[in-house]
Amino acid sequence: MKHKKNKDIANKEGMPQTLSSTSMFTPCGFSPHLHTSKEDEQGGLIFQDGNLTSASLDALIQHLIPTTDYYPEKAYIFTFLLSSRLFIEPHELLSRVCHKCIEQQRLDDPVLDKARIRKFGPKILQLLTEWTETFPYDFQEERMIGHLKDMIHRIAPCDEAYWKKMNQLLQTLNQKLATLSHGQEGIVKISAAVSDKLVAFKSKPPSIQREILSVCSDPYTLAQQLTHVELERLSHIGPEEFVQAFVHKDPLDGTKTCFSEQKKTSNLEAYVKWFNRLCYLVATEICMPAKKKQRAQVIEFFIDVARECFNIGNFNSLMAIISGMNMSPVSRLKKTWSKVKTAKFFILEHQMDPTGNFYNYRTALRGAAHRSLTAHSNREKIVIPFFSLLIKDIYFLNEGCANRLPNGHVNFEKFLELAKQVGEFITWKQVECPFEQDPNIIHYLHTAPIFTEDGLYLASYESESPENQTEKDRWKSLRSTILGKT
Numbered sequence: 001m002k003h004k005k006n007k008d009i010a011n012k013e014g015m016p017q018t019l020s021s022t023s024m025f026t027p028c029g030f031s032p033h034l035h036t037s038k039e040d041e042q043g044g045l046i047f048q049d050g051n052l053t054s055a056s057l058d059a060l061i062q063h064l065i066p067t068t069d070y071y072p073e074k075a076y077i078f079t080f081l082l083s084s085r086l087f088i089e090p091h092e093l094l095s096r097v098c099h100k101c102i103e104q105q106r107l108d109d110p111v112l113d114k115a116r117i118r119k120f121g122p123k124i125l126q127l128l129t130e131w132t133e134t135f136p137y138d139f140q141e142e143r144m145i146g147h148l149k150d151m152i153h154r155i156a157p158c159d160e161a162y163w164k165k166m167n168q169l170l171q172t173l174n175q176k177l178a179t180l181s182h183g184q185e186g187i188v189k190i191s192a193a194v195s196d197k198l199v200a201f202k203s204k205p206p207s208i209q210r211e212i213l214s215v216c217s218d219p220y221t222l223a224q225q226l227t228h229v230e231l232e233r234l235s236h237i238g239p240e241e242f243v244q245a246f247v248h249k250d251p252l253d254g255t256k257t258c259f260s261e262q263k264k265t266s267n268l269e270a271y272v273k274w275f276n277r278l279c280y281l282v283a284t285e286i287c288m289p290a291k292k293k294q295r296a297q298v299i300e301f302f303i304d305v306a307r308e309c310f311n312i313g314n315f316n317s318l319m320a321i322i323s324g325m326n327m328s329p330v331s332r333l334k335k336t337w338s339k340v341k342t343a344k345f346f347i348l349e350h351q352m353d354p355t356g357n358f359y360n361y362r363t364a365l366r367g368a369a370h371r372s373l374t375a376h377s378n379r380e381k382i383v384i385p386f387f388s389l390l391i392k393d394i395y396f397l398n399e400g401c402a403n404r405l406p407n408g409h410v411n412f413e414k415f416l417e418l419a420k421q422v423g424e425f426i427t428w429k430q431v432e433c434p435f436e437q438d439p440n441i442i443h444y445l446h447t448a449p450i451f452t453e454d455g456l457y458l459a460s461y462e463s464e465s466p467e468n469q470t471e472k473d474r475w476k477s478l479r480s481t482i483l484g485k486t
Contacts, residue, residue, distance in 0.1 A: 046409070051416070052076070054409040057087050065100050066123035068116055075419070077130055078239075082422060083415035085243055086403055090135070091143040097127075098151045107154040117158040124151060125165050132173045134426075136180065137238045137264065139173055180236055212285045212298070215444045219304035224435035225442055226278075226309060226317040230384045233274055234429040236267040239422050245391070246398045271387060275320050280450040282324025286333075287451065287459035295463065296339035299325065303345045310348060313368040313382040315361065322352050329453075329460035336464065358389060369424070378434040385425065394421055458482055 044059030045052055055063070064072055064080055072080075084093055102108055105120050128148055131138070138144055152166040216222045245265045282302055289295045302321050309318040324330065325345070331337075351360050368383045375381040401414040451459060461475040479485045 048413075051413070053413045054405055054411055056408065057084075057410055060084070060410055060412070061093065061096055062100065064127070065097055065104070066120065066127055067104065068119035068123075071123050071126065074130070077127065078134060078423060079412075079415050079419035081131060081135055082239055082243055082419050083410075085240060086247060087410065090138040091141055091147070094131075094144055094147045098147050101151065102154065112158055114158045117155050121155045121159060121162055124155065125162065125169070128152075129169055132169060133176075135238065135240055136173060136176045137240065140177060145170075210444070210448070211288060212281075212444070212448070213301060216438070216441045217301075219301060220308050221438065222305045222441065223308035223312060223314065223317070225438055225445065226305070227312055227314045227382065227384065228433050228435060228437050229274070229442060229445060230314055230316055231382075231429070231431060231433045233267075233271050234384065237271060237429065238264075238267065239426050241265045241268040242391070242394050242422050242425075243418070246395060268391075272391075275316060275387060277450065278317060278320035278445070279324040279327065280452075280456075281445070281448060282321050283327045283330050283456050284448075284450045284459075286325070286330050286336075287456055287463060290463070292336050292339060292463075295333065295336040299330075299336065299340050299345075303340075303348070306348050307344060310351065310364070312379075313371070314384045315352075315365060315368075315386045316384045318348065319352055319386045319388075322349060327453075327456065329456035332460060332467075333464050352386070358386075361386060361389070369428075372428070372431075378432050381431045382434075383428040383431075385428070390421070390425065394418065397421070454478055455482065 041047070043062070045055040045063060047053065052063075060080055061084075064077065066072065081090075081093075084090075088096075101120075101124060105117065106113065107117075128151070132148075139148070148169075149166070152162055156162040156166070212222070216225070241264065245268060286295055286298050286302070289298060302325065306318050306321040309315070309321065326349075351364055352358070353360055365383070365385060372381045372383045397414070397418060402411055403414070405411050457474060458478040461471065461478070466472040466475045
């Protein structure tokens with residue numbers, strides 16, 4: 001029986017603004033259908049105008065499985081492996097793939113058809129290789145390695161070369177996992193040290209507190225070191241983390257949520273923490289100096305750093321710096337800001353203005369992405385998106401359309417769009433940082449003490465006195481709690 005694709009899904013009532021911008025997303029059916037669309041079905045897969053739009057989970061799994069004369073498209077493999085975890089855990093998916101291969105290629109037969117398996121073998125090896133390369137974190141689980149080895153053990157008797165291929169595959173995988181886990185440990189731990197007590201030293205020479213300008217006084221260098229930190233942290237985020245961050249209970253599986261034990265999103269969360277730290281570090285550096293002239297100098301320094309981040313294509317550090325400067329304890333320092341040449345700052349603020357769903361930023365991002373595609377050097381390849389907005393876009397895409405259609409089919413059209421957004425990010429995160437690393441500056445960025453919000457307010461009031469009763473009361477209360485003074 002032919003399943004009709006539910007047309008309502010294309011109308012997407014109440015779709016968030018993020019997605020309806022047709023200039024941004026034309027493929028995958030997010031634009032209104034202005035022409036009559038042709039729908040056809042092949043083996044339980046529903047196609048519309050040649051694009052796969054929906055299917056049952058079983059049909060999608062079958063579509064992933066190679067045969068002697070079929071191999072799935074690369075784009076399909078990435079899209080399905082990325083999104084399938086909303087419906088089935090990776091180890092269960094691999095188990096089903098292997099089971100179907102054993103059945104279809106009759107790998108349980110006492111005598112194997114060697115000619116047939118020599119056609120099939122390279123294809124299943126290719127699929128397993130692509131899976132381990134793109135989603136290595138899936139293979140941290142013993143069961144995954146078990147299924148992989150079992151599959152290769154079954155085909156190896158037909159060709160000695162398969163043993164060698166398996167060992168190469170496992171060796172590459174182990175190296176990749178070791179690099180990733182070593183990298184995670186090697187990332188300088190973000191210091192949780194908050195230093196509100198340091199406010200007490202504002203009036204004295206702050207010998208105990210180094211400030212950013214003593215560590216790095218060149219805005220170009222600091223922007224390059226920030227880019228190092230960003231790319232290092234991005235490199236650890238697995239594509240699957242974007243999906244796992246939004247895992248809900250699958251309505252067709254009443255028993256469990258995939259990944260219910262733990263949402264495997266630790267790298268993604270660590271990256272968001274880094275952004276927050278950079279905001280607070282900028283605000284701390286501005287509020288710390290006792291003299292107005294020094295504070296103005298720090299502000300101008302960070303404006304130059306932010307401008308250089310924009311030129312590099314490091315939009316995440318750029319946004320963190322602007323956010324730090326726009327925090328109330330910093331923005332209330334009117335006497336300090338009066339000493340600052342603010343024209344450059346307003347240009348940067350305009351670039352990151354949230355109006356029109358960050359229209360200006362999205363235009364700049366598209367420009368950087370285009371530059372990256374035609375780049376001749378690693379420097380031109382750098383695109384570091386404003387990460388919170390990327391997550392928000394993916395969140396709205398996820399919330400705005402159902403994972404399944406009313407007939408129980410998987411809404412594959414949605415997952416093509418998801419794969420497009422995540423796939424672009426994967427390309428960006430693989431860029432090698434072209435700048436020389438300065439361990440001293442990077443260590444400072446991760447470990448320099450920062451104020452809490454209360455500490456920032458206190459430092460701000462100590463710099464420029466409160467202007468109204470509310471501020472006076474808050475100042476008094478903060479002095480008593482943080483400094484123990486009345």
